[in-house]
Amino acid sequence: MTEAPAATIVSAEEAEQQRRGLMLVLSSPSGAGKSTIARLLLDKEDNLELSISVTTRPRRSSEVDGVHYKFLDPKRFEQMREHDELLEWAEVHGNYYATPRGPVEEAIESGRDILFDIDIQGTYQLYDKMRSDVVSVFILPPSIAEMKSRLFRRAEDADEIIAKRMKTAVGEMRHWSEYDYVVVNDDLERAYENVRAILRAERLKQFRSPKIGPLIQGMVDDLEMELRDKD
Numbered sequence: 001m002t003e004a005p006a007a008t009i010v011s012a013e014e015a016e017q018q019r020r021g022l023m024l025v026l027s028s029p030s031g032a033g034k035s036t037i038a039r040l041l042l043d044k045e046d047n048l049e050l051s052i053s054v055t056t057r058p059r060r061s062s063e064v065d066g067v068h069y070k071f072l073d074p075k076r077f078e079q080m081r082e083h084d085e086l087l088e089w090a091e092v093h094g095n096y097y098a099t100p101r102g103p104v105e106e107a108i109e110s111g112r113d114i115l116f117d118i119d120i121q122g123t124y125q126l127y128d129k130m131r132s133d134v135v136s137v138f139i140l141p142p143s144i145a146e147m148k149s150r151l152f153r154r155a156e157d158a159d160e161i162i163a164k165r166m167k168t169a170v171g172e173m174r175h176w177s178e179y180d181y182v183v184v185n186d187d188l189e190r191a192y193e194n195v196r197a198i199l200r201a202e203r204l205k206q207f208r209s210p211k212i213g214p215l216i217q218g219m220v221d222d223l224e225m226e227l228r229d230k231d
Ligand SMILES: Nc1ncnc2c1ncn2[C@@H]1O[C@H](COP(=O)(O)OP(=O)(O)OP(=O)(O)O)[C@@H](O)[C@H]1O
Pocket: 028, 029, 030, 031, 032, 033, 034, 035, 036, 037, 150, 151, 153, 154, 185, 186, 187, 188, 189
């Protein structure tokens, strides 16, 4: 009897490569530590890149144009908005921020995961446009006092800007339950490991790799046929 060719999932890597990239969204009130966690993830995780936002906010001394943000004047920001070049945009703490559309669409079509450090307004817009691609994580500080002291220790913003950010925090924190996951950033290493675990598990959700289903079915069919032949 001629044996049917065995179906096989060639490798876990190949199965993984066939999937669409996912959009990992990190949000938090200012000072909870989402940018710090984002940096650790980007350092350690292959196949994960940052969505570099555009903003009209002035550059901080520690920031590099084109690496942390693309810094634009309000006129150029408005042009991008009018030309539909932005996937989402929002006014946050009195400045404009937005996600350029092109790099995100290119990454997820090519199976590369993309990390967003964006606020709740932007997250809602991504939910509206591409909910099944989005995995959202809300980062919480262990306490409001610690969040405030982190903002002062960071020493990047003037006191009145910190006061404005604390005010905005109230509205932002009310939306924590709209996120897929909540991670408390008390111990940085543990918080980072939790977000990493979320990313790794989400990559394996079966609906992200639609081609894996027929391969699994083929293996089951092969085994069934082999057992039937032996009977
Ligand atoms: N677990 C932690 N323990 C102590 N300090 C932390 C922890 N996580 C982050 N920090 C520090 O807190 C400060 C704020 O962190 P970060 O800039 O990542 O906050 P953020 O949520 O991105 O704020 P923003 O929205 O204002 O950019 C930084 O100085 C960072 O080094």
